[in-house]
Amino acid sequence: MLLDTPVRLGVQLRPQHVQYSDLREAVLRLEEMGVDILFNWDHFFPLFGEPDGLHFESWTMLGAWAEQTERVEFGALVNCNSYRNADLQADMARTLDHISAKHGVGRFIFGTGSGWFERDYDEYGYEFGTAGSRLNDLEGGLEKVTARWDRLNPQPTRRIPIMIGGKGEQKTLRFVARHANIWHSFVAPDELPHKLSVIERWAGTEERDTGDLVVSNELARRDESVADALYDAGTRLFTLGLDGPEWDYELVRGWLRWRDAKNA
Template sequence: MLLDTPVRIGVQIEPQHATYAQIRDAVSRLEEMGVDILFNWDHFFPLFGDPDGAHFESWTMLGAWAEQTERVEFGSLVSCNSYRNADLQADMARTLDHISGGRFIFGTGSGWFQRDYDEYGYEFGTPGSRLNDLAAGLDRVEARWERVNPAPTRRIPVLIGGKGEQKTLRIVARHADIWHSFVAPEDLPHKISVIERWGETDGRDVSGLLVSNELKRRDEGVADALFEAGARLFTLGWAPSDPDYDTVRRWLRWRDGKNGA
């Protein structure tokens, strides 16, 4: 695992219950403050609050962020593999990579929010079938990146979320550059060891994997414990309709303290 890499702070701007003007302003301010990565999420309806409240689509928004920003990396935490053809996702990701000058992160997962599937006409399947589809989809994404013209500007980082040991973490070991989860500090070493074992089984070196975790409703004590367990990317879920910049500043100070700034 990447234990010698600097700590990075991400902010997941929730694309719900807000105007796009509020989201756009948040993107600008958070980049100016020094946040390392900006994320949204890939759903079609709010995840909490009014279930029929305002909500915006992920990938369209990411295209706007690619043009709006200059320094910060960005992506979806995470895109749903089920909602778009895998080869199309690869081409969309490659295009965002070029628009942004190589700052796009391809976050992906198998999907879970049944309302999205039902209302937009996707087959929900089972957790197992969706994970199988994710594994096959990532093979196609990576193969498409080898064929598109122009090629991506860099090896586009792949972020995969989840913690299931039999399927999800094997997919992480095969494909991910970043692994994101909500795993507690005391459980993180075991999950990392599972990824390492799958890497040995499948012949992929996972020593460069960046371990990512969540900050929302957590304090510095938990973050310190996650750091000691190997996490280096920490992401804060954040509402642009009620922007709490003071909390972001607090976590940026914590980051800088860890990095000796």
Template sequence: MPLLDIPVRVGVQLVPQHVPYPGIRDAVLRLEDLGVDVLFNWDHFFPLSGDPDGLHFESWTMLGAWAEQTERVEFGALVNCNSYRNADLQADMARTIDHISAKGGQGRFVFGTGSGWFERDYDEYGYEFGTAGSRLDDLAAGLVRVQERWAKLNPPPTRRIPILIGGAGEQKTLRLVARHADIWHSFVRPHELQHKLDVIERWAQREGRDTSGLVVSNELPRRHPEVADALYDGGVRLFTLAFDGPDYDYDLVRGWLRWRDERNGGAR
């Protein structure tokens, strides 16, 4: 079972669409100043909502800028698409961003990854879409290569870079979670959570891996505090909020940060 005696954290997914980059840059600063724990973007090449040909920016380039811009907050993609870049290159990029973010200490980069799903990205950028199963098989192979490359790089990462894996498929995705993940992210509802955690634990036993330290992550958008409370009771400790611009609602973030602080026993 995942550890329950770790503090609640709030992550904000700053979606990289429909906003000129200066607006995103300003939002990063404001969210870090508010006390958000983790900042995420996503790894796509086109908007996922609104005008499909609207403003949009690439994930990893942006993360390099965040590494330099921020001082405290952890950050990463929710999630990187394994299909879009060679696995060894992903490892090297992650290691480099880790060092950029270290500022004299340990890095703050979180390697969030998944198998990919948005077919337009594949078609327009010339990647083979394959099937859901083939993409998951590629992710399984890619995760091995990423970790092997981290062990070879000079200099190595500043810390053991946390791996976040998104998804809830029981035959392949949750087995990868049991095998590799430090953080498991999903949209699972409270009543489904225990079953999925049991699946992860069964896979972990087969993989011979201790997942007692697994951090469970889930979504906040469109969820009321009582749903978040139920997720918390089920073991979720990282709560992520999708954040759309250009008219960012910082009061929404402040409300969830107050909820976080209540769960953690008082204001920070």
């Protein structure tokens, strides 16, 4: 677990109930404000609010962000492994890496998970299966993605960071131990030590040193006391989900001040 890295703030712009122009403006403003990472999510319909409201697709949007931004890292929180062939995902990720490499090194983060939103599957013709089968598919997909990165020409500009979301101890945390550079969850501060111990046990099985693993957690509907406790438990990447079109920039400013105080 990486503790000597600076605290970073990622903002997830939920691509629902907004026009794309709202998202474009928010991306520019948040990068200028000093946010470290920008995320969207990988769904085809709103997750709450009007179920048939405005919504935009993840990966094509990330291509625009790669070109639009100069400094900020970006990705999906998180990509759904089920929606695209794994080798295609690898190629798309490598391409986003190169598009965003305006100073020589790409800025894309490959966040991924097994998927859960059944409507996406039903309406777009994917097999929903079971939680177990989707996790098995994620396991195979991660192996294919990392293998494909080694075979692409040109290869990625850097070792693309892999972010895995979830907390299941039998499969998900084993995938974290095997593949992840960033582990993202919503677990409470008092849960983190146990979950991290599970990751360490799986790391021993996988014969991998997870000393470079960054722990990530969510800030939405939490206050600074919870954030402090998450920090004390080892969290170094904090994400904040925002809804538009009236993005709460004052809330972001408050968390940026908290981040900077931690890094002082």
